[in-house]
Amino acid sequence: MNGLEYILSLYQVQHIALAEKLGIKKQNINLWIKGKQNIPKKYLPVLEGLFGINRSYFTKELTDIDKLEIQKEKLKQDLKPIVERQKEEFRVDEESDYLVKVPVYDKEELNTIERAIEKAKLVERFKQVIDIIDENPYMDTYALIVELLEKAQHEAIFHKTI
Structure with a gap:
């Protein structure tokens, strides 16, 4: 799914409402979503500001992990959580093994989505290993x-x- 399409759906924003905010025609939004036209670079910072989502997500086909990351950002905006503490977790990636500090939020919804993101990343890595x-x-x-x-x-x- 196209990033812009997913974000508009998640935030329940109609194409016409976004077009009005950007001062463009609704048809432009439709062309962007259908992939018939790229989002002009001048609108990416505006979209990023409107939704609080990194501009890179608007222009690409989203993975399941991308969708979870976007949901997490929306939850942060909606719930305005407080980081209760940081916990250290061991992570392994292609470059190195390391300890990272992971926030533990006062809102369980965010902790749950953080775990779902980590689980999805592990599943993806497992699939990659099997498919070598x-x-x-x-x-x-x-x-x-x-x-x-x-x-x-x-x-x-x-x-x-x-």
Whole structure:
């Protein structure tokens, strides 16, 4: 789904209302959403200001993770949460392993969406690992990991093994 289309839907903004705010015709908004015309660069900072969403999201096809990130930003705007504390979490990515400080909010909705984003990122990484090659020689290992996750995810021995 196109970023602009998703954001307008999430914020419940009609095409005509946005067109009026931008001082353009409704047809321009329709062309942007259908991908028949790019959003002119001069409108990106305006859209970013109107919705409080990074301008890069307006012009691309969104992934599930992008949609969750946008929902999180909207929740922050709506709920105006307070960061109660920071917790350190271990993260692993392509470049390095590191500890990051993750905010813990006073609004559980935001903590829930943060967990959903992290879960979606893990699932995406798992898919990428499995798809590295067609004839993956470690498929049985991945199957075992999934089985362990299903059956023993809360057992201390499993966590110590990992």
